[in-house]
Amino acid sequence: MPDGPERPALQGRSSSTRLDSYVDRYAARTRGMTASEIRALFSVASRPEVVSLAGGMPNISGLPLDVVGRAISDLVATNGPVAMQYGSGQGDPALREQICDVMRLEGIEAHPDDVVVTVGSQQAVDLVTRIFCDPGDVVLCEAPSYVGALGVFRAYECDVVHVEMDGDGLVPGALRDAIAVVRAAGRTIKFLYTIPNFHNPAGVTLSEERRREILAICREADVLVLEDNPYGLLGFSGEPRRAMRADEPAGVIYLGSFSKTFAPGFRVGWALAPHAVREKLVLAQESATLCPPAFSQLAISAYLRAHDWQGQVKQFREMYRERRDAMVEALDDMMPAAARWNVPDGGFYVWLTLPDGLDAKAMLPRAVSARVAYVPGTAFFADGFGSQSMRLSFCYPTPERIREGVRRLVGVIEEELELRATFGSGGHPFALDRGYQAPRPDLT
Numbered sequence: 332m333p334d335g336p337e338r339p340a341l342q343g344r345s346s347s348t349r350l351d352s353y354v355d356r357y358a359a360r361t362r363g364m365t366a367s368e369i370r371a372l373f374s375v376a377s378r379p380e381v382v383s384l385a386g387g388m389p390n391i392s393g394l395p396l397d398v399v400g401r402a403i404s405d406l407v408a409t410n411g412p413v414a415m416q417y418g419s420g421q422g423d424p425a426l427r428e429q430i431c432d433v434m435r436l437e438g439i440e441a442h443p444d445d446v447v448v449t450v451g452s453q454q455a456v457d458l459v460t461r462i463f464c465d466p467g468d469v470v471l472c473e474a475p476s477y478v479g480a481l482g483v484f485r486a487y488e489c490d491v492v493h494v495e496m497d498g499d500g501l502v503p504g505a506l507r508d509a510i511a512v513v514r515a516a517g518r519t520i521k522f523l524y525t526i527p528n529f530h531n532p533a534g535v536t537l538s539e540e541r542r543r544e545i546l547a548i549c550r551e552a553d554v555l556v557l558e559d560n561p562y563g564l565l566g567f568s569g570e571p572r573r574a575m576r577a578d579e580p581a582g583v584i585y586l587g588s589f590s591k592t593f594a595p596g597f598r599v600g601w602a603l604a605p606h607a608v609r610e611k612l613v614l615a616q617e618s619a620t621l622c623p624p625a626f627s628q629l630a631i632s633a634y635l636r637a638h639d640w641q642g643q644v645k646q647f648r649e650m651y652r653e654r655r656d657a658m659v660e661a662l663d664d665m666m667p668a669a670a671r672w673n674v675p676d677g678g679f680y681v682w683l684t685l686p687d688g689l690d691a692k693a694m695l696p697r698a699v700s701a702r703v704a705y706v707p708g709t710a711f712f713a714d715g716f717g718s719q720s721m722r723l724s725f726c727y728p729t730p731e732r733i734r735e736g737v738r739r740l741v742g743v744i745e746e747e748l749e750l751r752a753t754f755g756s757g758g759h760p761f762a763l764d765r766g767y768q769a770p771r772p773d774l775t
């Protein structure tokens with residue numbers, strides 16, 4: 332390469348210093364946008380020698396790719412110009428009808444006009460927050476809560492107030508108290524964000540009785556409910572639970588997704604909202620993306636029409652149940668008695684609490700050296716709690732790898748316990764089974 336003129340302005344500047352020079356120009360709201368602990372883990376956890384119990388990636392190895400391939404090829408041949416074109420901001424009408432059929436499995440009677448298709452349910456969380464929340468508004472969330480939703484709430488500069496949950500899900504009395512405390516401080520609650528089925532990350536399911544109680548509390552206090560339900564059809568026993576939206580059409584925005592029942596690569600989810608809210612959601616969707624991807628929507632629509640998709644979901648359930656069993660058996664066999672965990676009845680996750688004094692985040696580098704990864708509990712709290720806990724995902728590795736992962740994890744925990752016996756350590760607060768003691772939210 333011939334010598335060119337020198338470019339002194341860039342000489343000696345690393346890409347990170349160049350990035351840093353933008354810091355003062357970013358909008359204030361970007362201060363809340365930081366890489367989640369899960370994201371930071373991905374590069375390490377995806378090395379083949381590491382057993383990752385960290386990520387929540389659906390295991391799509393059982394998908395009939397030949398069937399999907401044929402459906403897509405037919406779609407391109409017969410309806411290509413529509414699939415390749417911009418579409419409606421609200422989403423494809425035929426798919427919205429099919430989405431209503433899917434929701435009927437959870438007792439929801441809805442009209443396709445009230446469904447807005449989104450780019451995964453993640454975008455639905457974003458759009459709902461965008462249309463409701465000003466900086467400083469309060470969103471009530473379970474303790475712990477889904478890391479991706481906490482990221483959205485932070486990005487819109489909302490204050491998250493966590494509400495205690497236990498083995499039956501969100502605790503109604505704690506919800507009542509949280510509403511009173513926030514309002515007494517003169518602050519505005521915009522909605523309760525809740526994951527009633529096979530919670531991410533806690534693995535628990537809201538009992539039927541509590542669903543009614545929580546809806547009654549929210550109705551009385553005039554608090555909107557955002558019901559996020561990507562795992563609802565992935566229960567390991569009995570029929571799908573009745574959605575909260577089924578009993579409270581006016582007070583609940585319901586979010587669904589094809590990521591776990593079909594494939595996340597299409598990035599198709601949806602929001603079902605009261606009619607007036609639906610109008611605003613469509614406007615927000617249009618300003619964000621113009622329209623959700625036509626190709627993905629038509630491909631999913633063709634798959635739902637041509638394939639026994641419910642049979643496929645049943646296979647997913649059986650596969651995940653086998654993995655859940657492998658994890659729980661391994662924990663029962665190997666974990667020290669002082670550790671505690673729950674047995675989820677569906678979904679992807681077990682929430683494990685370490686023996687007193689251990690810190691899941693501090694322990695993580697040692698775990699990764701021992702070739703096992705998990706997500707420390709602190710990722711799922713907006714207020715720094717959760718250090719004694721971790722989320723273990725059983726969705727992706729094989730049962731044998733899950734067992735091996737638990738064996739490695741137990742080795743690390745035993746080492747930590749020995750270190751603690753030698754050097755001592757303070758205890759840590761913990762949520763779920765000991766009761767989340769919400770720190771008085773800083774509402775100033």
Ligand code: PMP
Nearest residue numbers: 451452453477531588590595600
């Ligand atoms: N909500 C919850 C509770 C989730 O666990 C996830 C994915 N992990 C999402 C929403 C987003 O899923 P998607 O955008 O793929 O529909």
